Amino acid sequence: MLLTGLLTGCSEPTTTTDARRVFRYNQPESLTSLDPAFARNQANTWAVTQLYNGLVELDDSLKPGPSLAHRYNISPDGRRYTFTLRPDVFFHDSEVFPSGRGRRVTAQDFVYSFRRLLDGATASPGGWIFRGKVLEQADGEPSDTCFVAVNDSTLRIHLKEPFIPFLGILTMPYAYVVPREAVQKYGKDFREHPVGTGPFLFKEWDEGNAIIYHRNPGYWKKDAQGQRLPYLDAVQISFIQDRKTEFLTFMQGKLDFLSGIRSGSRDLIMYPDGTVREDFRGKFRLQKVPYLNTEYLGMQQDLKNLRGDNAETGRALQDKRVRQALNYALNKPEFLAYFLNNVGKPGSSGFVPASLPSFDQQKVPGYTYQPDKARQLLRAAGYGPGKPLRLRLSTVAETKEFCEYYQKKWAEVGVQVEIDVNQGAAHGELIDNGRAAFFTRSWLGDYPDAENYLALFYSPNFAPVGPNKTHFKSPAYDRLYEQAKLEQDAARRYALYQQMDRIVVEECPVVAVYYDEVVRLTQNNVQGLTPNPMNQLVLERVRKN
Template sequence: MSRLKWYGIGLVIGIVIVLFTSVLQIKTNLIADLMHWWEFNQHKETALIIGRANDAIGLDPAVVTDQESLKVTINLYDTLVVYDRSGASVEPSLAESWSVSDNGLVWHFKIRQGVVFHDNTPLDAQAVIFNFNRWMDPSNPYHAGHFSYWNLSFGGFPGIVDHVRAISDDVVEIKLSEPYAPFLNTLAMPAFGIASPEAIKTYNEALKYKPVGTGPFIFESWNENGEIKLTKNSLYWGAKPKVDALIFKSIISHRERYVKLKGSEIHIAYDLPAQISNELEEEDELTLSRRPVFNVGYLAFNMSNKHLKLANVREAIGHMIDKDAMIEAAFDATTRPASTFVPPVLWGHHEGIESIAYDVDEAKRLLRKVGIRETIELNLLLMDSPREYFPNPVSLGLFLKDSFAKAGIDLHLEILPWEEVIAKSKNGDYDMVLAGWNGDVADPDNFLYNFFASENTSKGLITNYSLYHNQEVDNLLSQARQMNDQSFRESLYREIQELIALEIPAIPLIHTMPTIGLSKTVKGFVPHISGVEPLNLVELKEVAK
């Protein structure tokens, strides 16, 4: 056979092979495309949708104090240590271990290795120190905003923190100027979530709109309707999220939240009143969860007001409030009247203190005693939307207005959006204010120090809404912070509550038991005593019919 013929046969075979390979490649690509399409359609995004009464104020935990913000940020940021799911003890988080000197002043935290922020920058000792310097140093260029939790926890800037420095690449030393019994619990608060230093440098004060942490979820969007979306952090160092996304929706109306829960438009509905809770329990596809009673709602008097600086006037107002009637008018059957500012479930609660008795005639007598015989006018600042401790704040305001009128006080209600109430409260711009607190940690200090320490009256950072100054109370609060003996600390907190009950800078009104509605598809949800919980262990599962 001639060479030319062989060339021809070879050419034909080559063409056949090329054609066969091309067809095979096309089929292979088609099969791969079909497999990707199948996988995509088999795994649709699972989004856990949460309905709450109010939008977040900001997503930088260091500069917010409201629960709506912290409910989101706890899923974006990690702290050095974290509460267990019961809230009873502290566990490792970004710090995998720690130690403290015998005198309680020097703490060493070993930083977990291999953790990255959502912007792919690494976590190390220097990143932790960068955050502490931002929080504690007002001259730091990134100390932008009101760092209320730092001020409350550490007594100013820098307060009792002497220094924060690196011992090595993965060990941070924190030295205190005096012992601080709640120190470890304090570091577990969501306010001390560690943010990416690079993100802080890039966004500074705008970090509250562009959060970057190490948490189980990553920020995606926040729209003008108050809807916030977080997506799963696939590189999370801890327990991986069981859903692909979290969506927080702002739904002011209790009834609307319930209707959307019933209609499967949301999976979790926070803060439902008793009437709706009773309806919910009749629904086969829904279930109910309750938080422990770990809050207090109260009426704070601005003691710089010419009338309210008089103890007889403050006591008179106490006699004007019928707490049983108040609960019937503005709360539900799970609400308890408060006689002091420490919740009954918390150690240090003083069960021997009783509420001021309802007695309008005694109220009038006390007003006359200080020369008030004509009607006086006072302003009450309150929010226009529900809080966990005030589910119906406007109804409460109207009840107080009617009650005060019986004894000759004309109460003007200044009803404002929550963000404006916070701004005015932090600056002391009111005569009286409806205030409340959900406990962050299981320690009376978290209530009594925040409400009544003289240190907490600086404009812009006020949490002592009464502007109350009492050196004996300050000394007792300081002493209790420095002692580790819980029984001794308890005796100090009981003494403080007795002093507060005598001077009446504020009146404790109620403790509520917040109710949460859940779809039965929600599994693994555990309500945290503090009012905020990470949701990475929550999943959605179809219910067998």
């Protein structure tokens, strides 16, 4: 009812809009804002991606390329980025502009948008993309000259030191451009009154029920034949929270795609080897691609905040031989087949996932299933039948079943593990504050560069401020990390990344259980929706036949 009513007001009255031209997807997780400054999770990111653009965007191979900036230049010292904007990009029509017509995007809009991210009054979780990277004042705050509008079409960004993944960071939704007029008019309510430059226009948000977007008839992109994008007339986002109901709605043809199917539905449609069961073959397309996510077990290297059983576990995990034994005791291929229908790849290399170009299992060999080797290491560490190793593993309800499998495999080599289940927020707080000695965790990449994963083992990044949850510290590792950040030659940088990942494997502050994959189910009449390791949802080139 909502969709039918709203589509009658579509911006191109000469076009007949029907279900064939409306893309419908569901968002089971909470969607809190359509403001790019708050695009901190998949729900918000997918929604804002349809409404906004940034200076650059990722291509199909995850390399940054032109978007609102049609060209850019990086100075030889890697500290100055100069972007030349397209002259044909306009904000969406909105009441915030004189006569309601969207105005042209200028370099000043990017200066405003970037400074807004850093403004404490905005309270954006995205300020980290610039903090510590752009030019700073003596007090460590970003300089007034870190973002400079040279003229309407030229933007300069000054970094305090070279940072090779910076272009990749600028592809993130946090870096999308917004108009000052809309933010000033709506204030906090800009979250539900978005004004962007993207392929779709915001129409309506009935919270908890649906969001409706209409096609932007003045979108700046065209396809190779000169046809203006997007092809779709509208997008409808629903909010079905129950995963079984969501799957049933997809099977009824009322949703156009699903992402990240859960265990019940996965077992229903897939064999343990990951192939589609006969009953479902031909009914939809199933796509499985690598995902920038590493599921891991972390081992706290800093004992000062551990108490009780966690302190005992932490002391045992100070011995590298124990950490290595825990790695060798897990049969990762068996785990993936039994629990995940082979959705994912075994963590048989380092921490960097298989979807990144620097990944090379031959150059970074990890741990394979060798229970005898695990027993040998435990004996060398002083454990055995007369003195069993006892550990406590912290997790959440969603992964309790996984942990029971780990528990069984460790028991086979003589390790007794107690599982401690916590609520998600409490679990994260325990880890961030160094109070969990042994814990389950995942790292989903913010941008497609191995630096984002290897930052988890750089000692200045200790949690809770940084992502180094294990408080791993290695002077040799830190030197390589700092060298890699400055290395502009990709091959040499990848070699440094691999050297760092080999240190992570050897010292094993983590168990890399598996490198995740994205599974998408798409209706057969949908064309042009291509998955990628960032699990982005890009609808501007999607068609429905």
